[in-house]
Amino acid sequence: MQGPGSGRDMSDHHIGVSWSVLDTGLHDADHNMALDRALLDAVAAGDWGPTLRFLRFQDSALLGHHQSPRQELDLDYCASEGIQVQRRLTGGGAIVFDPSQIGWELICLRCHLPQGDMTTLSREICEAAAAGLRHLGVHAVYRPRNDIEVDGRKISGTGGVLEGEALLFQGTVLIDLDIPRMLRILRVPVEKLDAHAIRSVAERVTSLRTLLPELPSMTAVQEALVRGFREHFGGQWEWPAAVTVPESVTRRLPQALAEVRDPDWLGLQDRPQEEQPLRQAVLRTSGGTLRAVVLWDERGQRLKQVQFSGDIFVQPSRALVDLEARLRNSHIDELDALVSRWFTNDVVDAFGMQPEHFVAVLQQAVEDAHAPCL
């Protein structure tokens, strides 16, 4: 994997780029993934130019490139509900798509976007998409790493792939949200699938339906995103979208489809669920009861995902969700440092709860032991 410099290069090579906007419509996950492959290859080969693609999915569960299906999804449920499981070219976590959601993606060469390292590139693209969503009247902002949020709740998840000079970076826009269904499909750190779990997810994820008095049309969402990209990156962005996929892409499609339908593609990473157990612990302190549920990567000794709950009071109100974001994929050895930094940098007041309490409950969860009273 390669990339440009570590700081943002303020050169304006990307200014004046002419972007095609494609709306490829509603397809199943196989077709959409194959189109990603074909578009990226066409752009890498110089057969097609920089593109913003809008896409929609039939019911699907999409794994991040390096994820294992058995570790991330309830595969039996997916099979019984006709939910297609596919693997993305891009990194990041598993997501659920249904026809009501909109996907967006940029497929281009690195020179078409501001220079910088991978973090810079993610930030630039997410800030552009967030600016677009703000045109709809929601206060969307970029939250490292790679999510777009509204008041602390995620509204768009993103991920990218970089192959030589060509890249594809994609995101979702949550138009509507079916949390119970999401909880059935994805393995997320909740104690059990009940009203509390639904409430807990609703505190962390949001949708345009929740935020806006009237749901905008798909076209309005697309137009807002195009505006965001245009204002952020400059250049020409063809709108309304061209409806036809170029020949340089369609001719690559059969081979791309064969690739993503090959069982080796989905089985590319296949590890048993036992290596990624859900663990939990409860800690009682003078500041209240703190509960942590952890999706634990036994092999890599990492906290894949963490969710806190309990009768605790933390200020600012979004601090706990921010801590969860900071802890995502963190190694057990860096726990102390991450929690201390969160407590200090975010000026957290946990009303009697100290950083060591958060560390202790997580360590207990990981060890799958009962936390002592501190």
Added chain:
Amino acid sequence: MECNGCEFRAELYYDKESQIWARREDDGTLTVGMTDISQSIAGKILHVRVRRPGTRRPIGKPVATIESGKWAGPVPNVFDCVIELANEDVLEDPNLLNIEPYEAWIARVRPTAPMEVALKDMVTGDSAFELYKARCERDDIHCERGMR
């Protein structure tokens, strides 16, 4: 040797963009890894996947893929080879690539052509350092190791 804090080891072979390194082994294989430049640009590496041992990988087809900060991507490959071994330590803890990029090798491969042919597009020693330095300076790359 280093440039902008990016470590360079003169005894290794490098591709011309200084993305990967290769070490000649006595048994005719090559050990392959990512340079300090590449690991710094990638940021904290969370996943590494190496193709199955026995798989042939022509030039341009990656031996391995990595993921950092939700970006997935191939580790470039500049020689036609067959994969012999993946570094299990790195598969278990991909972050080692950030901590010790020249110790944390990714894979051991056997070139399909004689060694001199396999390495014809790679550089070593002073000429490799010149390219390495040029890359650091051109792209203003500053390296950091040891992140968890």
